[in-house]
Amino acid sequence: MLITERPGRLRIVRDGILDPTPVAGLPEILALNQGGLLDIAVHPRFEENSLIYFTYSQGTQEANGVAVGRGELRGSSLENVEVIFQAAPLKRGGQHFGSRMVWLPDDTLLVAIGDGGNPPVQLDGELIRLQAQNRGSHLGKIVRLNDDGSIPSDNPWQGDPNSDPAIWSYGHRNIQGLAIDSQRGHVWSTEHGARGGDELNRIEGGENYGWPLVTHSQEYTGGRISDRQSHPDMVDPDIVWTPAIAPSGLAVHGGDLFAGGLVSQSVHHIQLNESGEVIDQRAIAIASACAGCSGKS
Ligand SMILES: [Ca+2]
Structure with missing residues (x-):
């Protein structure tokens, strides 16, 4: 089992035992607020090529962004490491990397x-969150890549001069859960709203998921982010969580979805019908105070 730790360590657990030595060979990682070593994924043909993929933030406090790296896992080190994607434009500060x-x-x-x-984080003279509606930018997007980082020829905006060809879907704030339902062929994501308005979305290539023009979320400082909660050209979420659960992690199991909540300190069981529509959800496994746990756990 491979585990990423945000400060920049990749760990291996074998037969339930944590290897005390982190995996060697990762590139330089910017561990800044929400940034650091982020997600990890094993190549579908790992047994042939030993490739693992990882996302991380890199750069400086003033100019940073998400990159995707890959390398061959040999024993306890990564070899032939290369960066196959770098999100652009770069941004400042340590918020909202995905x-x-x-x-x-x-x-x-x-x-x-x-x-x-x-x-008040800005880019090009406007709030940076508006980048989510700019198809010339990778910010606030899901991108789709080939396994070597090249762009698939059938991506939705391939050939559109106003769009970056890597983009698969747009109008996202901060996705912290992404999972595939292989049985039904559906892609699901969870994303953080600001104050309230966290979302579960079924993702299809070529669609606009609305942020920040359409949202149930409010400013942290109070007041509306948008007058609209829905728009005919944008996809409505399948679930809106207000108050926020701060979704983190999303898994498909037994034909249903399971979403973690950081603020709610719970796991949400989201029940789907045969065609994959949400029919019910309830919080299970709510964390409770325990002896030896600090208040900040
Ligand atoms: Ca949305």
């Missing part, structure tokens, strides 16, 4: 990239 990865059945890789941060 990022999650999932493989599609055709061996292309989806990577979620955060919108860059909350007000």
